[in-house]
Amino acid sequence: MGYCVQPIDSHQIALLLRREKKRKMSPRHSWMANEGNLKFNWRPAAWVRTLVGITFNLPPPKRNKIKMHTIIPSSAISLKSLIRKRPPPGQTNRFIPVQCGYRFDSANTNASTVNTNGAPASNNFAGHVGASRADWQSSCAILASKVVSQQQDTEKTGGAGEITVVNGHKTLDLVPMDNLPKPLTITDLSPAPMHGSTLRVAYQGVPGAYSEAAAGKAYPNCEAIPCDQFEVAFQAVELWIADRAVLPVENSLGGSIHRNYDLLLRHRLHIVGEVQLPVHHCLLALPGVHKEYLTRVISHPQALAQCELTLTKLGLNVAREAVDDTAGAAEYITANNLRDTAAIASARAAELYGLQILAEGIQDDSSNVTRFVMLAREPIIPRTDRPFKTSIVFAHDKGMSVLFKVLSAFAFRNISLTKIESRPHRNRPIRLVDDANVGTAKHFEYMFYVDFEASMADVRAQNALAEVQEFTSFLRVLGSYPMDMTPWCPSREEKGRGKRESNTMLLMKFEFSPEFQKTKSLLSELALNPTLYLYEIKINNFVKEFKPRVRLSDVRCFEFAGGFDLESLSSVV
Numbered sequence: 001m002g003y004c005v006q007p008i009d010s011h012q013i014a015l016l017l018r019r020e021k022k023r024k025m026s027p028r029h030s031w032m033a034n035e036g037n038l039k040f041n042w043r044p045a046a047w048v049r050t051l052v053g054i055t056f057n058l059p060p061p062k063r064n065k066i067k068m069h070t071i072i073p074s075s076a077i078s079l080k081s082l083i084r085k086r087p088p089p090g091q092t093n094r095f096i097p098v099q100c101g102y103r104f105d106s107a108n109t110n111a112s113t114v115n116t117n118g119a120p121a122s123n124n125f126a127g128h129v130g131a132s133r134a135d136w137q138s139s140c141a142i143l144a145s146k147v148v149s150q151q152q153d154t155e156k157t158g159g160a161g162e163i164t165v166v167n168g169h170k171t172l173d174l175v176p177m178d179n180l181p182k183p184l185t186i187t188d189l190s191p192a193p194m195h196g197s198t199l200r201v202a203y204q205g206v207p208g209a210y211s212e213a214a215a216g217k218a219y220p221n222c223e224a225i226p227c228d229q230f231e232v233a234f235q236a237v238e239l240w241i242a243d244r245a246v247l248p249v250e251n252s253l254g255g256s257i258h259r260n261y262d263l264l265l266r267h268r269l270h271i272v273g274e275v276q277l278p279v280h281h282c283l284l285a286l287p288g289v290h291k292e293y294l295t296r297v298i299s300h301p302q303a304l305a306q307c308e309l310t311l312t313k314l315g316l317n318v319a320r321e322a323v324d325d326t327a328g329a330a331e332y333i334t335a336n337n338l339r340d341t342a343a344i345a346s347a348r349a350a351e352l353y354g355l356q357i358l359a360e361g362i363q364d365d366s367s368n369v370t371r372f373v374m375l376a377r378e379p380i381i382p383r384t385d386r387p388f389k390t391s392i393v394f395a396h397d398k399g400m401s402v403l404f405k406v407l408s409a410f411a412f413r414n415i416s417l418t419k420i421e422s423r424p425h426r427n428r429p430i431r432l433v434d435d436a437n438v439g440t441a442k443h444f445e446y447m448f449y450v451d452f453e454a455s456m457a458d459v460r461a462q463n464a465l466a467e468v469q470e471f472t473s474f475l476r477v478l479g480s481y482p483m484d485m486t487p488w489c490p491s492r493e494e495k496g497r498g499k500r501e502s503n504t505m506l507l508m509k510f511e512f513s514p515e516f517q518k519t520k521s522l523l524s525e526l527a528l529n530p531t532l533y534l535y536e537i538k539i540n541n542f543v544k545e546f547k548p549r550v551r552l553s554d555v556r557c558f559e560f561a562g563g564f565d566l567e568s569l570s571s572v573v
């Protein structure tokens with residue numbers, strides 16, 4: 001079945017918000033109904049509630065399944081409202097309809113399922129075939145009609161056949177066991193919704209953007225939902241249009257993506273994970289275009305910054321223009337048939353928008369990595385049995401050496417800080433300090449963002465934060481989440497240098513074994529998803545079976561998506 005994924009923009013979000021308000025429907029309710037997860041809401045411990053700075057006003061669990069269909073939002077969200085309007089004739093649409101590649105049947109190549117090039121688009125990340133929005137809507141409709149018909153049956157029969165009275169109290173509305181959601185366990189670090197549909201993950205950009213790849217790495221079977229701005233991705237999660245958002249926060253070459261730091265503070269989403277994505281940029285142009293024809297290069301400002309030196313080395317001293325995202329740049333060239341313009345984007349963007357790759361790996365450093373955070377409406381339960389990171393934001397109070405004192409709270413407890421970022425304090429950007437003798441000092445006021453390597457379940461972290469609270473006027477925990485420990489996936493060039501021979505040997509030795517093939521695909525899924533614990537057991541068996549037969553030094557890196565290091569996996573299990 002062909003399916004066209006369209007980016008959501010802020011206008012549509014506003015429309016949905018208004019509609020949502022009109023129906024006086026609380027998002028909390030819609031989630032509970034949608035996920036069928038009524039009984040399993042966990043209340044975070046008191047210290048989490050205090051530190052997260054958010055009141056968890058969970059309504060009492062409701063078990064009346066009739067309520068569920070009345071408050072399902074998805075069936076009411078029209079697909080149309082998620083599709084961007086076409087631009088007036090003569091004006092180019094910034095987001096032309098493209099086949100996102102999440103669901104594709106080659107037999108179906110109608111206008112909405114082909115890319116701008118007329119060619120069918122293809123998938124980029126393994127196993128990410130998810131239900132389309134249409135499927136999602138129809139499953140909600142089926143669920144709703146099921147509940148309505150059950151309700152009617154009950155009304156007709158007066159509830160016969162169902163136990164509705166217990167000890168004289170009409171309290172229970174029992175549902176067949178099969179329909180009950182599975183209880184959450186401690187391994188459900190970030191519980192996925194149980195509405196029977198795939199996880200919907202919002203990202204900024206259009207298909208082919210690195211953020212889409214990051215969404216696929218974080219949630220391998222997700223339905224990735226493109227959004228035209230970071231803010232829209234935040235709102236999509238807040239309005240239950242998406243279940244998660246995956247957004248970039250920093251790049252190893254270009255530095256912090258400040259906008260997302262500001263938005264983290266403005267919105268009430270929680271960081272539930274992180275993914276680090278190696279970013280290999282390509283220079284893309286229309287087929288037949290040579291480097292010499294180019295008069296400008298367009299891309300996301302981060303991507304332009306990451307390739308600055310290489311572009312100059314390639315002799316491309318041409319105009320460099322910033323656009324919203326890398327894949328959007330590629331799309332723009334194709335849509336406008338620009339033969340004098342190149343885009344910096346991914347190889348997948350080249351494939352999707354029918355461009356040729358003029359140069360590959362053009363980032364100034366081959367180990368270019370972007371760190372993305374995974375955002376959800378609910379925080380996850382912090383653990384101590386694997387490496388966790390905690391992100392906080394604080395504003396310091398008046399006083400001497402406050403920043404030093406705050407940082408010492410971590411240093412004295414041997415907690416490493418992995419990142420510190422400061423942003424202007426929007427409410428109070430300047431503090432004036434008058435000194436009658438020398439004049440007025442104008443102090444810039446900041447919000448400080450700190451990531452440290454400890455879980456909120458670790459007493460050291462709790463004590464450190466208790467101390468930090470003493471020196472700060474504002475403190476919020478943005479999230480405590482598993483660190484991305486996926487082994488380093490070297491770039492193609494690095495891999496070629498030395499390791500290829502041993503990898504090839506290993507693959508030759510085992511590739512004919514069906515068991516190996518099966519396990520290999522499981523492992524590649526794990527390599528792509530740092531939060532999947534289910535696979536640990538399977539890996540354990542794999543390691544047991546294969547370890548005696550191969551030298552670990554021979555199997556440093558497999559030649560499949562994501563790549564991983566067997567040695568570090570065996571230390572995980």
Ligand SMILES: O=C(O)C(=O)C[C@]1(C(=O)O)C=C[C@@H](O)C=C1
Binds near residue numbers: 212257302303327
């Ligand atoms: O434009 C894209 O493809 C993005 O996903 C955005 C973004 C960013 O915001 O930094 C993500 C990764 C790369 O570092 C370049 C751009």
